[in-house]
Amino acid sequence: MTANVKVSIKNLYKIFGSDPKSALVHAKNGIEKAELLEQHGHVLGLKDINIDIKDGEITVIMGLSGSGKSTLIRHFNRLIEPTDGQILIDGVDVMTLSDNDLRKLRQQGMSMVFQKFALLPHKTVLENAGTALRVRGESSENADQEGRKWLDRVGLAGFEDHYPHQLSGGMQQRVGIARALTSNSAVMLMDEAFSALDPLIRTDMQDLLLELQKELHKTIIFISHDLDEALKLADHLVILKDGEVVQQGEPQHILLNPSDPYIEDFVSDINRARVLRVRSVMRPLSDSTAAHAGTVDYNDTLEDVISHSDGDTSKVYLVKNGSEAVGTICMKDLVRALVPRAPSEDGVRGQVNAA
Amino acid sequence: MAFYDSIFDSLGLKEWCGADAKGGPMTMAELLTRSKGTQAEETSAWNVPFPSLDELHASCNAIPRTRDMTSGVEQFFLDIKSSLQFVLDPLTQPLSWLLDGSIWMFVSIPWWLLIALTLVAVQFITRSKSATLLVAFTWLFMAFIDHYTYAVQTMAIIFVCTGLSVLLGVPVGIAMSKNDRLQKAVIPVLDMLQTLPSFVYLIPLIFLFSVTESKLYGIAIILYAIVPVIRLTDLGIRLVDQDIIEAANAFGMSARQKLLSVELPLALPNIMAGVNQTIMMSLAMVVIASLVSAPGLGVLVLRGINNLELGVGLVSGFCIVILAILLDRVSKATLARVDVSQQN
Ligand SMILES: Nc1ncnc2c1ncn2[C@@H]1O[C@H](COP(=O)(O)OP(=O)(O)O)[C@@H](O)[C@H]1O
Ligand SMILES: [Mg+2]
Numbered sequence: 001m002t003a004n005v006k007v008s009i010k011n012l013y014k015i016f017g018s019d020p021k022s023a024l025v026h027a028k029n030g031i032e033k034a035e036l037l038e039q040h041g042h043v044l045g046l047k048d049i050n051i052d053i054k055d056g057e058i059t060v061i062m063g064l065s066g067s068g069k070s071t072l073i074r075h076f077n078r079l080i081e082p083t084d085g086q087i088l089i090d091g092v093d094v095m096t097l098s099d100n101d102l103r104k105l106r107q108q109g110m111s112m113v114f115q116k117f118a119l120l121p122h123k124t125v126l127e128n129a130g131t132a133l134r135v136r137g138e139s140s141e142n143a144d145q146e147g148r149k150w151l152d153r154v155g156l157a158g159f160e161d162h163y164p165h166q167l168s169g170g171m172q173q174r175v176g177i178a179r180a181l182t183s184n185s186a187v188m189l190m191d192e193a194f195s196a197l198d199p200l201i202r203t204d205m206q207d208l209l210l211e212l213q214k215e216l217h218k219t220i221i222f223i224s225h226d227l228d229e230a231l232k233l234a235d236h237l238v239i240l241k242d243g244e245v246v247q248q249g250e251p252q253h254i255l256l257n258p259s260d261p262y263i264e265d266f267v268s269d270i271n272r273a274r275v276l277r278v279r280s281v282m283r284p285l286s287d288s289t290a291a292h293a294g295t296v297d298y299n300d301t302l303e304d305v306i307s308h309s310d311g312d313t314s315k316v317y318l319v320k321n322g323s324e325a326v327g328t329i330c331m332k333d334l335v336r337a338l339v340p341r342a343p344s345e346d347g348v349r350g351q352v353n354a355a
Numbered sequence: 356m357a358f359y360d361s362i363f364d365s366l367g368l369k370e371w372c373g374a375d376a377k378g379g380p381m382t383m384a385e386l387l388t389r390s391k392g393t394q395a396e397e398t399s400a401w402n403v404p405f406p407s408l409d410e411l412h413a414s415c416n417a418i419p420r421t422r423d424m425t426s427g428v429e430q431f432f433l434d435i436k437s438s439l440q441f442v443l444d445p446l447t448q449p450l451s452w453l454l455d456g457s458i459w460m461f462v463s464i465p466w467w468l469l470i471a472l473t474l475v476a477v478q479f480i481t482r483s484k485s486a487t488l489l490v491a492f493t494w495l496f497m498a499f500i501d502h503y504t505y506a507v508q509t510m511a512i513i514f515v516c517t518g519l520s521v522l523l524g525v526p527v528g529i530a531m532s533k534n535d536r537l538q539k540a541v542i543p544v545l546d547m548l549q550t551l552p553s554f555v556y557l558i559p560l561i562f563l564f565s566v567t568e569s570k571l572y573g574i575a576i577i578l579y580a581i582v583p584v585i586r587l588t589d590l591g592i593r594l595v596d597q598d599i600i601e602a603a604n605a606f607g608m609s610a611r612q613k614l615l616s617v618e619l620p621l622a623l624p625n626i627m628a629g630v631n632q633t634i635m636m637s638l639a640m641v642v643i644a645s646l647v648s649a650p651g652l653g654v655l656v657l658r659g660i661n662n663l664e665l666g667v668g669l670v671s672g673f674c675i676v677i678l679a680i681l682l683d684r685v686s687k688a689t690l691a692r693v694d695v696s697q698q699n
Contacts, residue, residue: 079604106607118602122620135606183606 005052006219007076007187012049012085014071014243017042020083028084033242045071046243049085054236055186056217060251062230063240069223072240073191076221077110078102089187107136111180115192117172119164125151125175126160132183143182150178154208170201174208181212190222194229206232227266231255231275239263252280256337268340273303281337282319282327290328292318298326302334357413358404372415432562440563447570453515454569458650461511462504469507470494481688493681502652502674509651509678512644513637516573520581520633525626528588529614538589549582553643561647572644579640583632591625592618624694631686638679652678 015023015036023042033044046068053059063069074080075087078094087094089109097105111132119128127134129151130143151160154174164172173193180188194202206229213220224230230237231251238248247259255276258264278300296305298321309315309331319327363372404410411418419427461469473494478487497506531538548556557575564571595618603613619626645653652671659668 077605079601103607103609106605108607110605112602112605114598114602116598118596118598120599120602120617132606135608135612189605 004055006055006090007053007221008086008088009049009051009053009072009075010086010088012046012072012075012087013083014045014068014075014080015042015083016045024083044243046075046082049245051238051245051248053219053221055219057235058213058220058222058233059236059238060222060224060230060234061238061240062224062227065225067240068243069225069240070191071243073189073221073223076187076189077106077112107132108183109185110187110189111183111185112189112191113173113176113180113193115195117164117169117176117196119172119175119179121164123163124160125156125162125164125167128164128175129178129182131179132185146182146184147178150181151175153181153212154178170197170205173197173205177205177209177212181216185218187219187221190220192223192225195225202229209233227270228275231270239266251275252277256280264340271303272338272340273306274301276302276337278302278305278319278329279321279327281333282329283333285319285325285327290316292316292328294318295320295325296329297321302337305329305331305334357410359406359411359414363415368415372417432559436562443563447564447574450519450573451568451570453519454512454573457515458508458511458569461507461514466498466503470498477685480692481685482692483688486684486688489681489684493677496677497674500670500674502655502671505650505652505655505671506674506678509638509641509653509675512572512576512641512649512651513634513682516576516580516637516641517630517634519573520577520584520637521630523577524581524584524629524633525588528585528626528629529592529619531585531589532592532618541585545582545586548578553579553640557643557647566647569649572641572647572649575644575647576637576640576649580633580636583636584626584629587625587629587632588622591622591629594625595621624690627686627690627693631683631690634682634686635679638675638682642675 013024013027014020015027017023018041020042023036023040023044026036026040027044027047031039031044033047036042036044049072051059051061061069061072071080075082076089076094078087078097082095089105094102094105120131123131126144126147129147130140133143133146134140148157148160151157151174154177156171156174156178159167159171164175167175173196176193180190194205197205209220210233212218222230222233224233234251236248237251237254239246239254241262247254247263252275254263255267255270255272258267277298278296279298281302282298293315294308295318296308298319305317308317313331313335316328316330318325319329363369408419408421408424412420464472470491474487474491477490478484481487494503494506497503527541531541553575556578560571560575564574599617599621600613603617608617641649641651642653642656645651645657652675655671656668656675658664659666659671
């Protein structure tokens with residue numbers, strides 16, 4: 001992709017404790033999280049994070065609980081102050097902003113959706129949706145009009161005068177999303193926005209987000225601890241472990257080329273046929289006139305192709321991106337891609353897969 | 356020869372202690388020992404006197420006696436009295452006007468109008484039929500047994516003192532919730548105000564102001580009753596869900612916007628609970644304050660005690676109880692209404 005970098009994090013460190021600056025020296029010397037806690041009594045929140053977030057993409061930051069995801073996302077709008085490093089937004093270092101400019105950034109440049117919704121319980125759904133505009137000092141009519149528009153867009157028309165506690169979790173989070181969209185900011189931060197929801201509702205919300213994104217092209221930074229969710233949403237995937245980035249890149253690429261046993265364990269668990277796409281497994285086109293059993297789309301999942309082929313592993317398909325033929329995919333490659341390339345030796349799942 | 360003589364001798368402090376000649380008036384203990392004429396009892400480990408001020412004074416004149424100390428405290432108060440008065444008198448004068456004014460106003464409104472107005476106000480604030488009915492019944496009962504004017508005076512005082520307590524207490528509570536050091540400093544003061552027997556802090560007030568001025572009891576009531584509203588404002592703001600505060604920050608609210616549109620509304624149930632307690636404590640204090648000329652039902656209780664008019668005392672005591680129930684119900688009903696509109 002050739003999109004511009006919208007937000008950039010450079011050499012970011014965050015250490016929790018009484019004297020982070022002195023503990024920083026140890027962290028820069030490469031001390032592990034557990035050691036730093038044991039020997040120096042400080043918690044290593046984030047260590048040497050470098051991420052470029054591109055305009056109009058969904059960047060998913062994934063990791064297990066306690067890996068520092070929430071800490072990281074709160075650095076983008078400086079809800080947490082970094083111990084060291086830079087946070088650049090459109091090339092401007094957030095650390096240099098005055099209190100006033102920082103507030104402006106939060107009011108206009110970034111909006112946030114929270115795991116526990118964090119709606120104002122004493123305000124109606126409509127008032128909640130218009131929060132950002134009211135904070136900026138715009139008129140109530142304007143805030144209500146915009147709020148109504150986005151509530152409608154997320155499927156909550158008719159609930160404007162309800163209070164948050166009268167809505168289900170899924171609906172409350174729709175209000176949360178409408179509230180973020182009403183602010184009309186270019187960047188949206190979503191901290192485990194769907195983790196508190198039931199699985200079916202979660203899928204609905206993911207679809208809603210993708211649908212909105214198709215239209216709005218926001219720069220979305222999405223936190224998740226769920227790989228399926230991450231793979232479904234991500235244009236760019238960052239995997240975090242103990243406050244460090246272990247691998248980042250295009251999700252399909254990470255899936256096919258895990259760089260670390262930790263990630264192999266992670267990815268060995270998912271339904272690869274549903275996640276991998278034809279474009280990641282196909283071969284470049286050598287001879288467009290060669291015989292093929294039919295055509296499939298560049299962005300189809302392997303599952304689509306398998307159902308197409310009726311399970312016949314000898315077939316070869318032509319891959320088209322729009323109307324242009326771009327490659328071929330043979331079922332043998334496809335089946336091979338379904339097996340994790342190198343199951344980790346010591347991971348439990350690795351042993352199961354190898355057996 | 357007093358017990359601790361030898362110690363002062365051995366320390367070489369005899370000079371400093373001065374001659375044996377005793378200055379100042381004699382204490383009761385000295386008089387007693389002198390009149391009994393018992394001298395130099397056998398001293399053993401069993402009857403070693405505690406080295407208190409009086410005991411040490413017996414050996415060394417330079418050490419003051421306990422009564423010198425208490426009169427020193429008294430003298431200190433007398434010394435600062437005029438300067439304190441100079442500052443506090445004009446500052447607190449509006450309180451006298453406010454109290455006298457509102458008592459005058461409440462009493463001079465015709466009874467039917469005042470009762471009607473209170474009922475409308477209670478219904479509007481609480482939206483609770485039972486609370487309104489209770490108020491109606493209470494007013495009519497008191498009027499019927501000719502306690503109406505006393506009850507109105509008591510209510511007027513509570514009204515003014517609670518209002519001022521909220522006006523002063525809420526900002527203090529807010530400041531405490533924002534500043535841990537201030538909170539640490541204020542909490543002991545609040546503890547002291549709440550635990551000091553009410554009579555004890557009437558004492559310096561009587562020193563400062565004349566007993567006939569209404570601000571004297573006004574200050575006493577406010578000092579006593581302001582504590583819960585401060586405490587619960589502080590607590591309420593600190594207890595606001597941190598996730599919601601974070602959301603407010605993430606949307607770029609200023610401290611002022613956060614306070615007015617998030618923290619205070621969400622702390623309101625707690626603040627109201629504080630106001631409820633403040634009202635109850637004002638009522639308790641207004642009765643005691645009749646000792647320092649506060650008008651109202653307390654005066655009747657006092658008359659009951661002073662003149663042994665048992666009936667007067669008991670009936671007015673009963674009136675105070677139903678007034679307490681009324682105030683409690685009305686403020687609780689208001690609290691319940693606030694709670695319902697913002698459960699989450
Ligand atoms: N304020 C804090 N003080 C000390 N340690 C903290 C603080 N906030 C987070 N941490 C630690 O930082 C690590 C990452 O936490 P967090 O970012 O909440 O993880 P995640 O969101 O990925 O579950 C955890 O080990 C947590 O204990
Ligand atoms: Mg988290």
